[in-house]
Amino acid sequence: xxxxxxxxxxxxxxxGDATTVALEDVSITIEKNDFIAVMGPSGSGKSTLxxxxxxxxxxxxxxxxxxxxxxxxxxxxxxxxxxxxTIGFVFQTFNLLPRMNVIENVALPLxxxxxxxTKRLKKAGEMLERVGLQDREYFYxxxxxxxxxxxxxxxxxxxxxxxxxxxxxxxxxxxxxSSRVVMELLSEIHKAGNTVLxxxxxxxxxxxASRVVYMHDGAIIHDEKSKIGEIPKxxxxxxxxxxxxxxxxxxxxxxxxxxxIPGDLKDEEKSKKPKKRKSRAKKSKPKKARxxxx
Ligand code: ADP
Numbered sequence: 001x002x003x004x005x006x007x008x009x010x011x012x013x014x015x016g017d018a019t020t021v022a023l024e025d026v027s028i029t030i031e032k033n034d035f036i037a038v039m040g041p042s043g044s045g046k047s048t049l050x051x052x053x054x055x056x057x058x059x060x061x062x063x064x065x066x067x068x069x070x071x072x073x074x075x076x077x078x079x080x081x082x083x084x085x086t087i088g089f090v091f092q093t094f095n096l097l098p099r100m101n102v103i104e105n106v107a108l109p110l111x112x113x114x115x116x117x118t119k120r121l122k123k124a125g126e127m128l129e130r131v132g133l134q135d136r137e138y139f140y141x142x143x144x145x146x147x148x149x150x151x152x153x154x155x156x157x158x159x160x161x162x163x164x165x166x167x168x169x170x171x172x173x174x175x176x177x178s179s180r181v182v183m184e185l186l187s188e189i190h191k192a193g194n195t196v197l198x199x200x201x202x203x204x205x206x207x208x209a210s211r212v213v214y215m216h217d218g219a220i221i222h223d224e225k226s227k228i229g230e231i232p233k234x235x236x237x238x239x240x241x242x243x244x245x246x247x248x249x250x251x252x253x254x255x256x257x258x259x260x261i262p263g264d265l266k267d268e269e270k271s272k273k274p275k276k277r278k279s280r281a282k283k284s285k286p287k288k289a290r291x292x293x294x
Pocket of ligand 1: 021041042044045046048049
């Protein structure tokens with residue numbers, strides 16, 4: 001039984017000539033305890049897909065089943081409850097509340113569950129210990145380094161014991177040392193039996209994943225199982241090119257070079273299987289408006 005079943009999901013924003021097709025007929029099945037790295041250039045639909053899977057957004061067309069329940073068309077309150085109990089989010093920009101101290105930030109999701117203050121703070125304290133920040137409980141977010149802020153955000157994501165963690169570019173704002181600590185935490189969460197979905201621009205982080213999904217123009221164009229500790233072949237090729245070019249192995253500038261990959265992947269996929277014509281009659285889809293989101 002799959003944990004997540006996304007079936008022919010499309011997401012359109014705007015109307016008429018200004019319509020943006022953020023996702024087009026995307027289908028993906030995710031098993032419990034998968035660790036998926038979602039890659040692809042900016043604007044390819046990664047965050048939109050994560051927001052739909054995370055029940056922060058609804059698809060325009062298609063269906064989404066989470067733990068055997070059709071959740072895409074549920075009422076807002078029902079979806080919010082499932083989201084609160086099942087999913088923890090980690091964002092690139094940490095999203096900590098600046099007027100709350102660290103322990104209050106971590107305890108906040110438990111307030112929505114109606115837990116009393118003493119229990120909340122105790123649980124939040126345990127989570128901060130888990131991420132190695134027990135000595136920062138009464139600091140405010142502005143007093144933390146980026147790496148520490150992200151560890152607090154991970155503690156907050158874990159405090160309600162979610163089974164799914166969605167991390168949208170969790171290391172996007174971090175130096176390589178802090179990125180490593182954050183990735184090790186995500187890896188521990190995965191090893192503890194959770195399902196992790198992570199958007200990243202950094203191919204070297206795919207070594208933590210059990211599967212790599214590559215998106216382009218609102219579609220999944222590559223989906224590969226990978227061994228933990230290894231980088232999928234398709235990405236190794238680009239990394240070799242990058243390390244040659246930059247002459248050091250911290251993969252600086254890799255996201256720029258990643259932009260070249262979709263073409264490669266498309267060619268490779270084309271040579272593997274002839275593209276099937278869709279049986280479903282296409283509605284007259286509005287023209288895609290180009291976005292300059294970066
Ligand atoms: P990615 O995460 O890969 O950068 P996104 O999912 O954020 O891509 O965006 C996919 C496309 O949808 C982009 O063209 C983006 O501009 C557009 N988009 C995303 N969110 C909105 C929105 N709320 N309103 C209008 N367009 C949006």
